[in-house]
Amino acid sequence: MYTPSGNPPTIREVTKLGVFLYKGVQMIKTAILVDGAFYRKRACYFWGEKTPADLANELRNYCTKHISKEKAGAELYRVFYYDCPPIAKKVYHPLLRRAVDLERTPIYSWSLEFFDELKHQRKFALRLGRLSEEQARYNIKPDITKRIFSGAKSIDDLTEQDFVLDISQKGVDMRIGVDISSLAFKKQVDRIVLISGDSDFVPAAKQARREGIDFIIDSMRSTIKPDLFEHIDGMRTYVPKNRQIN
Numbered sequence: 001m002y003t004p005s006g007n008p009p010t011i012r013e014v015t016k017l018g019v020f021l022y023k024g025v026q027m028i029k030t031a032i033l034v035d036g037a038f039y040r041k042r043a044c045y046f047w048g049e050k051t052p053a054d055l056a057n058e059l060r061n062y063c064t065k066h067i068s069k070e071k072a073g074a075e076l077y078r079v080f081y082y083d084c085p086p087i088a089k090k091v092y093h094p095l096l097r098r099a100v101d102l103e104r105t106p107i108y109s110w111s112l113e114f115f116d117e118l119k120h121q122r123k124f125a126l127r128l129g130r131l132s133e134e135q136a137r138y139n140i141k142p143d144i145t146k147r148i149f150s151g152a153k154s155i156d157d158l159t160e161q162d163f164v165l166d167i168s169q170k171g172v173d174m175r176i177g178v179d180i181s182s183l184a185f186k187k188q189v190d191r192i193v194l195i196s197g198d199s200d201f202v203p204a205a206k207q208a209r210r211e212g213i214d215f216i217i218d219s220m221r222s223t224i225k226p227d228l229f230e231h232i233d234g235m236r237t238y239v240p241k242n243r244q245i246n
Helices: 011-017 036-047 052-068 106-119 142-150 172-185 199-210
Strands: 028-035 074-083 090-093 098-101 124-128 137-140 163-166 191-195 214-218
Touching (some): 028 052, 036 052, 036 074, 052 074, 052 106, 074 172, 090 137, 106 124, 124 172, 172 191, 172 199, 191 199
Parallel strands (some): 028 074, 028 191, 074 124, 191 214
Antiparallel strands (some): 090 098
């Protein structure tokens, strides 16, 4: 790195240029974007259910690996976490034949506590969309539906655990795309790590790469579509090859 005087850069000059140095080596300034619903589902699969505090710490430690295990040296810019707060609504359950008050369910209080834990994590920024409560409904789980049609399970044998609340997110993908574009255009980072398996981010990934950003996907060992793989600079994950639930 050169300065007008030809002397080694001062701390002020380094800071002004936005360059992170460690022992004279330029660090890769990295932003980590986390698709929250995706991460929680994959983390539960690999490590089992956690308390809000434990999952928040687990997420922090997982993101840290993308920095600490970078051989070329990396500096965390910020972790952006995208999700939706729970809704307080009564939804009819076809098996129970009554409305379920979602505000009184365990997942409602768990989600609020989890988001509160994330707010206290250093260099974490929450980007919250909303759940489409007008379309919320209980459906039979896909694997249970297959068992019913194959004759392996009878409708009379259905239990409450065979149903899942079907509700879609709004505004999450848009926020991820906007932040990718903003980080790229403003040259705020050198690398973006996106923890997701969604191919909806192809346009944003292409745009970031055109701006010189090293774009990495962490799909947590889920299969990604070819159109997304075509427009990234690489894949990296730190989840085990097999489930590790104690």
